[in-house]
Amino acid sequence: MTFKPGPWQRLCILLVSWMSFVADADNMQLDGNLLLTGIDAGSSDNFKSGRAITLHYNYYFNNWLAADAGLLLTAKTLEESSQDIVGDYRTNIQTQALLLGVKPRYRLESPYEFYGRLGLQYWRTELEVEEYFGEGIPEGSSSATDTGYGYYLGLGVAHYITEKFIVLFELSHFKQLDVFEGDTAYPFDLAINAFSLGVGYRF
Amino acid sequence: MIYDPLMRAYFPGFPEVVFLVFVLAGCEIDGSDNLPRVPDQGLFILADVNQHEGDDSAQVAAAVFNDGEPVNLVGGDLFEARTATERVLLKQGGPVTGSYAASLPVDDGVDVFLDVVHLPVEAREDRWYPIDLLYTDPGPGELVGKSAMVRFPPAVTIAPLSQTVYTSISDVIDISWDPVSEGDLMRVLAAVECTDGLATSSYGVVVDNEVQLDMDLDDGSELISLNKFIYDLDAGSDRLKFISDAALVLLQELLNQLSAGNIDPDFLLKQREANPIESTCEIRLFLQRQRPGRFDVTFDGGRVTGSSSAEVNVIYQPPVPFN
Numbered sequence: 428m429t430f431k432p433g434p435w436q437r438l439c440i441l442l443v444s445w446m447s448f449v450a451d452a453d454n455m456q457l458d459g460n461l462l463l464t465g466i467d468a469g470s471s472d473n474f475k476s477g478r479a480i481t482l483h484y485n486y487y488f489n490n491w492l493a494a495d496a497g498l499l500l501t502a503k504t505l506e507e508s509s510q511d512i513v514g515d516y517r518t519n520i521q522t523q524a525l526l527l528g529v530k531p532r533y534r535l536e537s538p539y540e541f542y543g544r545l546g547l548q549y550w551r552t553e554l555e556v557e558e559y560f561g562e563g564i565p566e567g568s569s570s571a572t573d574t575g576y577g578y579y580l581g582l583g584v585a586h587y588i589t590e591k592f593i594v595l596f597e598l599s600h601f602k603q604l605d606v607f608e609g610d611t612a613y614p615f616d617l618a619i620n621a622f623s624l625g626v627g628y629r630f
Numbered sequence: 631m632i633y634d635p636l637m638r639a640y641f642p643g644f645p646e647v648v649f650l651v652f653v654l655a656g657c658e659i660d661g662s663d664n665l666p667r668v669p670d671q672g673l674f675i676l677a678d679v680n681q682h683e684g685d686d687s688a689q690v691a692a693a694v695f696n697d698g699e700p701v702n703l704v705g706g707d708l709f710e711a712r713t714a715t716e717r718v719l720l721k722q723g724g725p726v727t728g729s730y731a732a733s734l735p736v737d738d739g740v741d742v743f744l745d746v747v748h749l750p751v752e753a754r755e756d757r758w759y760p761i762d763l764l765y766t767d768p769g770p771g772e773l774v775g776k777s778a779m780v781r782f783p784p785a786v787t788i789a790p791l792s793q794t795v796y797t798s799i800s801d802v803i804d805i806s807w808d809p810v811s812e813g814d815l816m817r818v819l820a821a822v823e824c825t826d827g828l829a830t831s832s833y834g835v836v837v838d839n840e841v842q843l844d845m846d847l848d849d850g851s852e853l854i855s856l857n858k859f860i861y862d863l864d865a866g867s868d869r870l871k872f873i874s875d876a877a878l879v880l881l882q883e884l885l886n887q888l889s890a891g892n893i894d895p896d897f898l899l900k901q902r903e904a905n906p907i908e909s910t911c912e913i914r915l916f917l918q919r920q921r922p923g924r925f926d927v928t929f930d931g932g933r934v935t936g937s938s939s940a941e942v943n944v945i946y947q948p949p950v951p952f953n
């Protein structure tokens with residue numbers, strides 16, 4: 428059996444390969460972050476807080492501006508259970524995104540720097556709904572996946588432990604536009620707000 | 631196929647079959663016990679459709695009981711109320727278990743049809759996610775396809791009485807209206823709110839011929855003692871019949887409609903905190919003219935009524951005691 432990557436996997440492989448290739452160059456940074464997320468589908472949804480990770484690669488054009496490429500992976504995030512005339516139901520959502528943008532920064536004299544991120548994302552999101560109707564009626568679940576574009580923003584502060592190792596605190600906002608547009612009469616925009624803690628390596 | 635029910639023949643001991651009398655020695659009502667008296671065998675439908683004076687919509691309340699237990703409509707099954715031109719789904723759960731309510735735009739003199747339908751997507755319309763893409767359809771339930779129909783009786787016109795102040799529960803409210811002598815049944819629903827300056831009580835009561843003999847006759851007048859609406863928290867409330875079942879659902883929906891939604895959803899089930907007999911109470915009286923409707927032969931029994939109502943407000947204000 429051979430592994431045949433799809434378009435999504437090919438894009439990931441290309442990104443990681445490119446990051447590995449350029450990792451030998453100067454003025455670059457790799458960082459990984461753990462995110463505490465809040466998901467908002469813009470309506471009466473009631474998602475619990477979730478977890479995610481991001482990986483970022485930065486290439487600094489000069490002392491204050493870098494290219495930002497990254498990957499966002501969220502864990503499956505559950506919604507609180509709800510009940511209506513149909514029955515009990517609960518959704519969960521999971522998303523991955525490729526990020527590409529710019530990262531301006533301001534390095535202080537002290538071992539701190541402030542930075543921001545701004546860019547576009549290409550996302551893949553899966554939404555699942557579990558439904559329960561009561562005794563004697565079969566329960567069920569259904570899911571659907573969509574891909575599309577959006578944007579992301581971030582503001583953070585980095586603390587240089589050494590000139591190579593950095594600790595990062597960041598507030599991020601990821602926006603996915605028109606999720607399930609074309610598949611449904613009820614598309615929505617998905618916002619992921621996050622607080623993250625990460626570590627980085629400069630080289 | 632639809633036929634006229636012979637309610638009194640089915641249940642000779644209960645002319646108004648479905649109303650449960652709450653004889654309360656305590657000071658509060660637990661809404662979860664607010665189940666109507668229905669037969670413990672067979673499939674039974676309760677439905678009330680009421681058009682209030684001057685209102686261009688009707689309040690619709692319905693419930694189905696199987697062997698005495700309320701049947702929850704799930705999986706996309708729900709009541710649909712419709713006229714020739716308007717349609718509404720009863721998605722709102724009423725304060726009585728297994729009951730559903732909604733307001734339906736109506737014109738004068740129209741018939742209202744009630745059907746149990748299976749609409750898996752429309753039933754989920756209050757959910758946030760793409761309901762037309764993501765749903766599990768268990769298929770139509772056993773009640774789907776069953777129906778009922780009501781026709782409104784002539785409108786009720788009450789003689790002016792509003793804001794009359796009564797000072798004793800022995801006082802008598804003299805309600806008079808224009809009778810039409812078509813054999814319709816009359817009853818009074820009341821929403822009572824009392825305040826003693828510190829606490830508030832609110833509750834609903836019904837005055838029908840179980841409470842007062844011949845109340846149901848459409849004879850144009852009725853003398854009703856205030857003690858059918860106001861009681862002493864410390865002495866009990868055995869003269870009152872607290873409202874229950876479809877009438878409770880219907881009155882709550884009517885109050886919602888008249889207040890544009892600005893009323894506590896549990897107004898009629900609230901705990902009693904102020905003692906009504908010692909409090910100033912606003913009593914909203916809804917005089918209803920009721921006409922039996924029809925329901926599907928596949929039900930074993932039921933009570934389906936169309937009604938017209940008019941409202942009058944009176945005040946109970948006890949004398950201030952001298953210290």
